Amino acid sequence: MEVPSDIRDLCRNPAALLNRYKDSGVNLIGFTCSYVPEELIISAGLQPYRISNTGANVSALTPSFVCPFASAVLENMLRLEDFFSGFVVAHTCDPMWRLYDILKKKTSKPLFLLRVPHNTDNELSLDFFKTELVRFKEFLSQDFEINIDDNVLCKSIELCNENRSLLKSIYMLNNGGKYRICALDRFHLALASMWMPKPEVNAQIKALDFHDCKSDNNVRLHLNGTSVYDLDLMKIIEESGGFAASDDLCTGSRYFWNNVEKSNDPISALAHRYLKRAPCPSHGPIEDRLEYVNFMTREFKVQGVITFAERFCDPILYDSVHIRNMLAKNGIRSMLIDYENPTQEIGRIKTRVEAFIESIGG
Amino acid sequence: MSSQRERSRVLQTTRKIGELIMEYFSKAWDAKAQGKPLAWITVFTPVELLRALDIYPIAPEHFGAMCSARGLALDYLEEAEKTGYSQNLCSYSRCGLGYALSGMSGLMPPPDILITFRNSCDVYVKWWQSLHMHLGAPLFVGEAPYVLTLEDLDNYVLDYVVKQLEQLVKIAEEKFGLRFEMERLVEIVKLSDKASELWLETLKFRRFKPCPLGGRDSASDIFPLVVMQGTDQAIRFYEELLAEVKEKANKREGIIEDEKFRLLFDGIWLWYAFDLIKYFEDRGAVFVYEPYSEAWAYRLDASKPLESVARKVLAMGLNVDIDLRIERFLESIKEYQIDGAVLFSNRSCKSWSAPQLVTADILSKKFNIPYLLFEADMADPRQYAEAQIKNRIDAFLEVLGER
Numbered sequence: 001m002e003v004p005s006d007i008r009d010l011c012r013n014p015a016a017l018l019n020r021y022k023d024s025g026v027n028l029i030g031f032t033c034s035y036v037p038e039e040l041i042i043s044a045g046l047q048p049y050r051i052s053n054t055g056a057n058v059s060a061l062t063p064s065f066v067c068p069f070a071s072a073v074l075e076n077m078l079r080l081e082d083f084f085s086g087f088v089v090a091h092t093c094d095p096m097w098r099l100y101d102i103l104k105k106k107t108s109k110p111l112f113l114l115r116v117p118h119n120t121d122n123e124l125s126l127d128f129f130k131t132e133l134v135r136f137k138e139f140l141s142q143d144f145e146i147n148i149d150d151n152v153l154c155k156s157i158e159l160c161n162e163n164r165s166l167l168k169s170i171y172m173l174n175n176g177g178k179y180r181i182c183a184l185d186r187f188h189l190a191l192a193s194m195w196m197p198k199p200e201v202n203a204q205i206k207a208l209d210f211h212d213c214k215s216d217n218n219v220r221l222h223l224n225g226t227s228v229y230d231l232d233l234m235k236i237i238e239e240s241g242g243f244a245a246s247d248d249l250c251t252g253s254r255y256f257w258n259n260v261e262k263s264n265d266p267i268s269a270l271a272h273r274y275l276k277r278a279p280c281p282s283h284g285p286i287e288d289r290l291e292y293v294n295f296m297t298r299e300f301k302v303q304g305v306i307t308f309a310e311r312f313c314d315p316i317l318y319d320s321v322h323i324r325n326m327l328a329k330n331g332i333r334s335m336l337i338d339y340e341n342p343t344q345e346i347g348r349i350k351t352r353v354e355a356f357i358e359s360i361g362g
Numbered sequence: 363m364s365s366q367r368e369r370s371r372v373l374q375t376t377r378k379i380g381e382l383i384m385e386y387f388s389k390a391w392d393a394k395a396q397g398k399p400l401a402w403i404t405v406f407t408p409v410e411l412l413r414a415l416d417i418y419p420i421a422p423e424h425f426g427a428m429c430s431a432r433g434l435a436l437d438y439l440e441e442a443e444k445t446g447y448s449q450n451l452c453s454y455s456r457c458g459l460g461y462a463l464s465g466m467s468g469l470m471p472p473p474d475i476l477i478t479f480r481n482s483c484d485v486y487v488k489w490w491q492s493l494h495m496h497l498g499a500p501l502f503v504g505e506a507p508y509v510l511t512l513e514d515l516d517n518y519v520l521d522y523v524v525k526q527l528e529q530l531v532k533i534a535e536e537k538f539g540l541r542f543e544m545e546r547l548v549e550i551v552k553l554s555d556k557a558s559e560l561w562l563e564t565l566k567f568r569r570f571k572p573c574p575l576g577g578r579d580s581a582s583d584i585f586p587l588v589v590m591q592g593t594d595q596a597i598r599f600y601e602e603l604l605a606e607v608k609e610k611a612n613k614r615e616g617i618i619e620d621e622k623f624r625l626l627f628d629g630i631w632l633w634y635a636f637d638l639i640k641y642f643e644d645r646g647a648v649f650v651y652e653p654y655s656e657a658w659a660y661r662l663d664a665s666k667p668l669e670s671v672a673r674k675v676l677a678m679g680l681n682v683d684i685d686l687r688i689e690r691f692l693e694s695i696k697e698y699q700i701d702g703a704v705l706f707s708n709r710s711c712k713s714w715s716a717p718q719l720v721t722a723d724i725l726s727k728k729f730n731i732p733y734l735l736f737e738a739d740m741a742d743p744r745q746y747a748e749a750q751i752k753n754r755i756d757a758f759l760e761v762l763g764e765r
Contacts, residue, residue, distance in 0.1 A: 063737065065450065065709045066716050091508060094484045098716035101684040105720050115507040118480050118487055124529065128507070128522045282484060286491040312450050312712070318488035321446040322495050338448075 003185050004204055007192045011231060014054055014195050015076075018083040021047060027085040027144065032073060032099070033227070034255045035090040035116045035280070037133065037270045042156040042198065043148050044140040046085065050194035051076050052229040058340075061102055062095075068340045069227060069310040070095035078106060086110035086143060088136070092282045093315055110143040112136060120275050120284035130271040137267070153266045159198045164256035166205045167193060171253060173210055174245050175300050180215045183223070183234040183244035190255055191229065218243035219360050222297050224323060224334075225308035226281065226316055227251045230342045233308060233349065240354040246300035248293055249308075254278040281315035289319060290326050297332055304360045305334040306353065308342075333360055371617055371643050373610075375603040376579045382599065383428060383585055386420075387469040393418040394471040399538045402458075402473035402493065405588050405658075406481035406506070406678045408671045410554050411527055413592040414547040415534045419477075420470055421589050422458035428469075429457055430633035430741035438464065439742055447492075452710040453741035455489040462496055473499045475537065477530070480505035482679035483713045500537065502530055506675045509682040515673050523672035547667045550592035555662040560600035561587055562659050567607045568650045569698055572616020573624065574607050577639040577649030579617070581631040587658045622646030623762045624699055626691075626731075628721070629706030629714060630654060634743040641752060642704075645759050651698040653690065680713055688724055695729050702762050703733040710740050732765075734758035 010017055021028050029041045030051045038048040053072035056079060058064075062071040070093075077087060086109050089100040100113045115132050117125035137148050167190055173179040193201050219242045227250040228234075237244050247253050257278040263269035279288045297305065305327055309316045320336050327334045335356045339345045394400050401412055403419045412419045429435040435453070438460030443449060445463055447456050466472045476499050478490040487503055494501040504526045507519050514520065531542045561583075568575050583603060586596035610616075625642065627649045632638060639649065660674040680687070694700065705722055707715045722733045736754055739745035 061719055063707050063712075063715050063718070065737075066712050094713040095716060097484070097508065098713060101717040102720050104684055105717075105724070113508065113510065117507070118484075118505050119503060122529075124522060124525050125505075128518070131518045281488075286495060314451060314485050314712070315488055317448045317451055318485075318492050321492065324446060 003188045003208070007188050007196075007201075007204065010195060011188050011191050011229075014052055014191070014229075015080060017195055018049075018080060021049075022083055028083055029086050029088060029140075030077060030080075030084045031088040031090070032096060033090045033092055033280075034250050035092060035274055035283075036088050036114060037136075037274055038198075039153060039156040039160050039260070039266075039270060040133065040137055040140060040148070041088075042159065043153040044144055044146045046140070046144065046146075047197060048194075049084070051080075051087075052191075052227075054229050059102075061106070065312055066098075067093075067095040067310050067312045069313070070099050074099045074102060077103060081107060081109060084109055086112070088112045088114060090114045090116050092116060092280060093313075110139070112139045116283065117275065118283055120279065120288070126271055126275055129275050130268055133267050133271055150266055154262075157260045157266060157269070159202070161259045163193050163198050163202050163205075164259050166202060167256040168253075170205070170208075170210055171246075171256075173213075177215055177301065179210065180213050180218075180243060181210055182213070182238060183247070184231055184238065187228075187231055187234055187252065190252060191231075194251075194255070216243070219357050220245040220301055220303050221357075222293070222300065222302040222305045223247035223249055223252070223308060224293060224305055224316075224320075225249050226310060226313060228308055232346055233342055236346065236350045236353050237306075237357075240350065240357045242353065242357045245302055246296040248278065248289075248296055250280060253296070254280060281319045286319065286322060290322060293323055294326065294330070297327070297330070302332065304356060305332060306356065307334065307336040309336055309338040311338045311340045371576055371578055371640060372582075373575065373579050373603065373606055373617075375599070375606050376582050378599070379582045379585055382595070383424070386590065387425075390418055390420050390469075391471050399474040399534070399540070400471055401475045401477045402470070402499075403589075404478040404483075404486040404490065406483075406486075406675065406681070407477055407479050407504075408527060408530075408675050409589060409591045410547065410550045410662075410667075410671050411530065412477070413550050415531065415540050415542055417475070417534060417538070417540070419589055422461070422470065423454045424585065424589065425461065425470055426454035426457035426741050427633045430743070431636065433634065435634070435741055435743070449742075450709075452485050452489065453739050454710065455485060455492075457741060458489065459492060459496070462493055472497065475500050475502065475534075477502045478504070479675055481675060481681045483711070485713075502533060504530060504675075506678075506681055509676050509686070511683065512686070515676060520669065520672055520676065523675055524668055527668055527672055527675075544667065547671075548664050551662045551664045551667045551670060553593065553597060554591035555664065557587055557591060557596045557600050558659045558661055560597065560604050562656075562661075564600065564604045564607050565655060565659075567611045570611045570614075571624075571699070572614065572618065572621040573648050573650045574610035574615060574617060576617035576643065577627060577631070577652070578636060580649070580652055580655045581636075581639075584655060584658065591658075616648065618643045618646065618648050620646050621648055623701045623759065624648060624650045626650070626694065626698070626700045626703040627652045627654075627706070628703060628718065629708050630711060630740045632706065632738055632746065633741055635738075635746060635748070638751070638755075641755060642759075645755075647702075647759060647762075649704075651694045651700060653687070656690075684717060684721075688721060691721065691725060692728065695725070695731060700731065701765075702758065703731055704758075705733055705735040706740075707735055707737040708740050709737065709745055710742070732758065732761050
């Protein structure tokens with residue numbers, strides 16, 4: 001099995017695709033995280049494109065102690081602004097929220113803040129989120145003069161469901177112990193799904209045959225954290241005798257784990273899916289997040305957990321104490337690696353990953 | 363300058379604040395002994411509602427500020443860090459977690475319930491979840507969505523907060539066998555509104571030249587407005603403060619003798635470094651306006667008590683859109699005849715600090731106001747480079763002097 005070279009190239013340089021969109025007259029909507037329903041953007045005839053931190057340094061507009069990931073995302077939004085017709089920022093954590101504040105004063109493009117409730121376990125939040133999604137729909141309709149029809153929205157949901165199901169089915173091959181779908185391949189496909197038109201990426205995934213990827217004896221790991229776009233982190237795990245069998249990353253399983261239920265009321269179905277999906281450290285009861293990590297480590301027979309933490313990432317840094325305590329009780333070893341720029345710190349990270357894998361018995 | 367140094371820069375009423383704070387914490391233990399439920403709250407929680415329910419609220423943020431001001435924070439910070447909480451996390455939260463992890467035998471009794479509202483700061487939720495994990499106390503997380511336009515104070519956003527307040531009442535009634543009475547809330551709302559009215563009236567006297575109330579006063583005197591809303595004691599304090607400030611203003615008596623520069627301060631104060639205010643004042647610079655001082659002052663309408671409290675929860679702190687916040691900044695510059703702005707880039711408060719450079723740029727371009735931006739931490743003295751900051755203050759005041 002081999003992931004097509006255009007997908008691998010795209011993950012190294014996602015901005016390269018922007019020229020193609022520009023040349024073909026596609027209107028792009030840049031979005032910041034997996035709480036933004038791409039379905040609504042697609043149903044408005046627009047192309048969603050997730051803004052990463054790849055290729056950018058931290059922005060000079062933020063202080064040095066603010067999450068370097070959010071800061072680099074801001075930098076990319078402003079640097080690549082001309083390629084986009086508008087931006088959607090989700091209120092997930094403080095830096096992402098304040099990134100909206102800064103962007104509001106710095107961009108001339110239409111900008112929308114999606115207020116994602118923290119609480120995921122009550123009807124009040126669900127009702128509020130439904131109204132927010134209606135507001136988002138109105139923003140898209142008004143700013144781009146497009147009427148979003150419920151039937152078209154239902155078709156977009158089906159398209160995104162197909163993408164999520166494909167990604168999850170590949171992922172699930174790892175849980176029986178027979179196959180070994182390496183993390184680098186899985187992440188290539190997940191990231192490409194956030195950038196390429198869904199029909200195109202779905203067709204490419206369907207054409208892949210993973211069944212020749214046989215299991216080996218590498219140390220099985222779970223990756224905990226937020227968004228990881230730098231796939232060198234996956235590479236060094238493989239090179240050090242590890243196998244990232246599962247993850248709870250925003251660019252990994254959290255992106256595709258849950259589908260939208262079929263419904264005659266697509267906005268309600270979207271609100272339900274996006275609020276009750278696999279939890280992010282910024283949303284929902286901490287118990288749900290612990291349970292998700294616990295489920296993953298059991299399901300994928302994990303021997304160790306690595307937390308990749310952007311330095312100054314508050315949600316991960318608080319949660320990591322409780323995740324570590326839970327894993328210790330379950331007899332699973334864990335390690336936190338924090339960084340500001342993984343590309344520049346790869347040597348140090350590799351040394352730590354090697355030592356961790358060796359200590360488990362790799 | 364030597365005569366200025368000898369002179370007190372704190373109002374007589376402000377001198378009583380330490381005693382008031384200690385009494386408030388000591389009464390928390392009394393309440394506990396009487397079997398009243400005690401809530402640990404974050405500072406943008408609807409205190410009026412808790413008081414109406416007869417739940418005693420205490421704020422670990424105050425505890426953190428006080429420990430820092432009295433040089434007692436380090437042990438707690440280190441206790442939290444030993445447990446795995448990074449030094450890059452909010453120092454109030456590390457102080458509160460350190461206290462919780464080291465037995466809770468000091469000023470704050472253990473909580474019966476943990477209540478927070480996600481307003482201005484997402485760290486609140488993570489901090490409160492962590493306390494919940496360590497202490498096992500029940501947790502209520504409410505949320506006040508970011509107010510994007512003033513319409514949000516009347517539409518589905520307000521409705522969402524009102525319903526959460528009703529939910530909190532129901533939980534408190536069920537959990538602690540309490541009975542909520544609307545008449546009681548009405549009375550408390552009236553008292554809270556009065557305290558806000560008095561404080562806002564007091565702040566207006568800072569428009570006077572010379573300014574009768576300085577940075578040291580405003581940083582300290584905010585305490586009753588944060589956790590003591592709805593009490594007679596808070597009103598008595600603000601009446602006394604207003605009378606003193608009014609008298610000073612009428613006598614044209616400033617907090618410093620030779621007022622040269624009138625400054626805006628943006629941020630939470632550095633609690634371990636109050637002497638920094640004196641450093642400014644010794645050089646003729648007085649703080650006349652801080653957004654922080656207005657953060658809890660909100661007029662309430664007793665005819666719509668629940669709605670009014672919900673509106674306050676939404677509009678407090680940094681929870682309103684950047685354009686609305688900048689508008690207030692610009693008004694204040696005219697209102698208080700401000701010569702320069704000091705912006706404290708606070709490592710603990712990323713929510714406050716993140717858009718500060720953009721705000722400063724607008725202040726500077728629109729009003730030609732020079733600004734000084736410096737980095738430190740509000741409660742962790744280990745992040746404070748005193749000599750370097752003082753050098754920058756000297757340079758900033760020099761620029762102001764040359765204008």
